[in-house]
Amino acid sequence: MIVFNEQKRIFSIEGKNYQYVLCVNDAGFLQKLHYGKKLAEADANFLKYAAEKDAPDAQNANMDMQFDGMQSECGFFGRGDYREATVLCERTDGGLVSRFRYVSHAVYQGAPEISGLPHVRQADDTLKITLQDDFSSLQVDLFYVAKNDGDVLVKYAVYRNGGNEPIRLRRAFSLCTELENRNYRLLRLEGGWGEERTPETTPIGHGITRLHSLRGASSHQMNPFLALVEENTTEENGVCFGFQLVYSGNFALTVERNNNDLLRVQGGINDTDFSWDLNQGESFTTPQVALSYSTCGLGALSRAYADFVRAQIVDPKWAFAQRPIVVNNWEATCYEFNSEKLCPIIENAAKIGADTFVLDDGWFGKRDNDDSSLGDWVVNQQKLEGGFKKIIDCCKRNGLHFGLWIEPEMVSEDSDLFRLHPDWAIQKSGVKMCQSRNQYVLDFSRRQVVDYIYECIAKLLRENEISFVKWDFNRSLSEFYSEALPFDRQGEFAHRFILGVYDLSERLTSSFPNVFFEGCASGGGRFDCGMLYYFPQIWTSDDTDAFERAKIQWGTSICYSVSAMSNHISACPNLQTGRSVSLQTRGVVASLGAMGYELDVSKISADEQEEMKKQIFDYKRVESLILNGDLFRLSNPFTSNYFCEMIVDKEKRTAYIVGMQVHNAPSRVKEKIRLIGLDEGKIYFVEELGVSASGKALSVLGLEMPKRGDFTSWTWHIKEIID
Numbered sequence: 165m166i167v168f169n170e171q172k173r174i175f176s177i178e179g180k181n182y183q184y185v186l187c188v189n190d191a192g193f194l195q196k197l198h199y200g201k202k203l204a205e206a207d208a209n210f211l212k213y214a215a216e217k218d219a220p221d222a223q224n225a226n227m228d229m230q231f232d233g234m235q236s237e238c239g240f241f242g243r244g245d246y247r248e249a250t251v252l253c254e255r256t257d258g259g260l261v262s263r264f265r266y267v268s269h270a271v272y273q274g275a276p277e278i279s280g281l282p283h284v285r286q287a288d289d290t291l292k293i294t295l296q297d298d299f300s301s302l303q304v305d306l307f308y309v310a311k312n313d314g315d316v317l318v319k320y321a322v323y324r325n326g327g328n329e330p331i332r333l334r335r336a337f338s339l340c341t342e343l344e345n346r347n348y349r350l351l352r353l354e355g356g357w358g359e360e361r362t363p364e365t366t367p368i369g370h371g372i373t374r375l376h377s378l379r380g381a382s383s384h385q386m387n388p389f390l391a392l393v394e395e396n397t398t399e400e401n402g403v404c405f406g407f408q409l410v411y412s413g414n415f416a417l418t419v420e421r422n423n424n425d426l427l428r429v430q431g432g433i434n435d436t437d438f439s440w441d442l443n444q445g446e447s448f449t450t451p452q453v454a455l456s457y458s459t460c461g462l463g464a465l466s467r468a469y470a471d472f473v474r475a476q477i478v479d480p481k482w483a484f485a486q487r488p489i490v491v492n493n494w495e496a497t498c499y500e501f502n503s504e505k506l507c508p509i510i511e512n513a514a515k516i517g518a519d520t521f522v523l524d525d526g527w528f529g530k531r532d533n534d535d536s537s538l539g540d541w542v543v544n545q546q547k548l549e550g551g552f553k554k555i556i557d558c559c560k561r562n563g564l565h566f567g568l569w570i571e572p573e574m575v576s577e578d579s580d581l582f583r584l585h586p587d588w589a590i591q592k593s594g595v596k597m598c599q600s601r602n603q604y605v606l607d608f609s610r611r612q613v614v615d616y617i618y619e620c621i622a623k624l625l626r627e628n629e630i631s632f633v634k635w636d637f638n639r640s641l642s643e644f645y646s647e648a649l650p651f652d653r654q655g656e657f658a659h660r661f662i663l664g665v666y667d668l669s670e671r672l673t674s675s676f677p678n679v680f681f682e683g684c685a686s687g688g689g690r691f692d693c694g695m696l697y698y699f700p701q702i703w704t705s706d707d708t709d710a711f712e713r714a715k716i717q718w719g720t721s722i723c724y725s726v727s728a729m730s731n732h733i734s735a736c737p738n739l740q741t742g743r744s745v746s747l748q749t750r751g752v753v754a755s756l757g758a759m760g761y762e763l764d765v766s767k768i769s770a771d772e773q774e775e776m777k778k779q780i781f782d783y784k785r786v787e788s789l790i791l792n793g794d795l796f797r798l799s800n801p802f803t804s805n806y807f808c809e810m811i812v813d814k815e816k817r818t819a820y821i822v823g824m825q826v827h828n829a830p831s832r833v834k835e836k837i838r839l840i841g842l843d844e845g846k847i848y849f850v851e852e853l854g855v856s857a858s859g860k861a862l863s864v865l866g867l868e869m870p871k872r873g874d875f876t877s878w879t880w881h882i883k884e885i886i887d
């Protein structure tokens with residue numbers, strides 16, 4: 165709900181459990197007054213009183229230098245605000261000085277439509293506040309998009325040149341907000357290939373802490389998310405604020421602690437190599453940022469983000485729909501396959517109850533290793549004589565759908581596409597081109613290149629019965645240069661590249677609405693809300709070892725729904741870690757998301773086949789919880805000897821719990837886990853234990869966790885007893 169108190173010039177934005185309050189102060193600046201718990205209506209006076217103490221005094225000759233204590237919604241440069249500016253706008257005379265004041269505002273119903281950028285699909289109200297630079301023709305529209313029953317507030321900015329002199333944006337962040345520091349800690353999700361989204365919490369010192377990516381993708385190394393959490397915040401207790409970008413390219417998120425102990429949180433497109441020219445009347449829309457607030461610990465923050473991802477980001481057609489249970493051939497065959505080898509895999513995939521076979525890398529051009537053919541999206545006749553027909557027929561005979569791997573943004577040096585259009589690969593003349601995984605990246609800032617790739621992929625989808633696409637992206641960008649852009653607009657390249665990716669994603673997903681798209685980037689190197697807007701789920705990591713995966717999924721769940729995670733059961737010893745764990749453990753960890761298989765199901769024993777059949781049967785029992793339920797993280801595998809997570813339906817009638825003991829040791833101590841997600845007033849039956857107890861007893865006393873050996877696991881299915 166958005167309310168404007170005209171007399172006090174106060175804006176109030178309310179969601180389910182938060183309130184965000186702003187005012188236009190006497191000097192005309194937009195000042196943030198409050199973000200947190202909902203306050204009483206009568207508190208407007210008190211807020212105004214507090215704001216006046218922090219605001220610059222319009223009557224004072226020194227007003228220009230009095231901004232250190234004011235909580236700003238748009239930091240400016242060179243005029244008394246000495247924190248990092250939100251926008252840097254360079255004029256033709258080289259001047260950068262800016263300062264923004266309120267001009268007008270408007271409230272709209274629903275969420276704004278934004279073309280070309282992923283954005284929230286649905287909301288109740290939107291507030292737009294327009295500011296004007298005192299010293300240039302730059303106007304800023306600040307947007308606040310709110311949902312009455314949600315705990316996520318979406319913010320972004322649109323910068324517009326309202327004059328006739330050109331303006332160059334050297335930084336154009338989406339977000340600026342400030343909080344009084346209550347000894348907050350900074351939580352980030354850092355990582356690398358095979359160890360994505362590892363939670364790390366550190367104190368916040370004075371100065372600037374900056375999280376970023378300069379890889380052309382949101383990256384394995386740093387997710388575009390941060391949270392400020394009270395010291396000693398747990399899953400159940402503590403105040404936290406989350407900030408999550410709806411963006412997949414080079415990003416920056418910064419926290420600046422100043423001498424007044426204010427924390428300025430800012431972010432959006434990474435400004436390191438950014439510029440954007442605005443001619444008369446032109447505007448620039450920044451990516452959205454999803455803010456969330458919880459007084460009940462990290463668990464509640466995560467559940468708010470999970471609801472946000474499902475209800476506002478993912479295409480509603482897929483958000484809560486049953487996901488395909490995939491058998492993928494990558495870890496089974498790598499590049500070495502042909503129809504004869506794939507058919508037994510498909511037949512056995514059907515026997516275990518999977519519904520989709522996905523043909524991974526290596527089916528096109530003359531690709532037998534990672535050295536060639538990216539960009540040549542035609543079937544490799546050596547491996548698949550006559551095209552996909554045999555494979556698709558085999559799938560159909562066995563009642564399976566067919567899925568295909570692609571890597572649209574890439575080109576191999578040894579490819580017909582590169583031989584024909586060497587200039588389509590990203591390069592900077594005079595600098596040796598840079599390979600990674602033996603491949604180059606196509607210049608997706610060029611419409612012509614995106615059009616060509618669209619046609620190639622669309623042709624495949626038109627001509628073959630393909631119901632699933634796995635969209636991969638296996639290297640970082642380099643050079644960050646487009647031969648097609650003028651020298652003075654190269655700062656636009658990285659953002660234009662990701663706009664090209666979004667354009668292709670939009671065109672393919674809307675032209676083929678029945679095809680299910682899964683995102684992937686060398687594992688989870690582009691796991692963000694930008695990609696989730698187009699692809700309902702993303703391959704979480706190339707590390708499929710159950711223990712490592714438990715940790716990766718734990719970290720990922722901090723700001724994404726479990727349904728966004730694609731999890732496969734792979735063979736042992738595990739390819740990435742060499743570790744062997746039981747099929748049961750691999751299965752239950754994978755069941756906490758979109759479950760599938762990544763092994764040669766034609767080479768499994770009869771017992772394994774039976775077990776996988778049961779895994780899929782069991783998964784279908786809990787699938788609706790995975791898609792719709794609330795996640796409660798019970799035991800942290802980073803800090804304890806157990807991993808345990810619980811998913812509860814919204815009405816708190818059923819729950820599914822997965823646990824794993826990491827290492828076994830002789831011990832007389834009974835380790836219990838408290839089941840915190842249930843309704844304390846209800847009575848539940850724990851199927852595996854044959855015992856019933858109230859939600860209160862299960863939450864206060866807990867259940868004893870089984871000790872069966874290293875990396876052993878268990879599940880508990882819990883149901884409300886209704887007389």
Ligand code: DGJ
Pocket residue numbers: 494524525569636638684685686687703705706
């Ligand atoms: C990286 C992906 O994460 C893998 O699953 C697989 O698709 C390979 N790329 C194929 O090259």
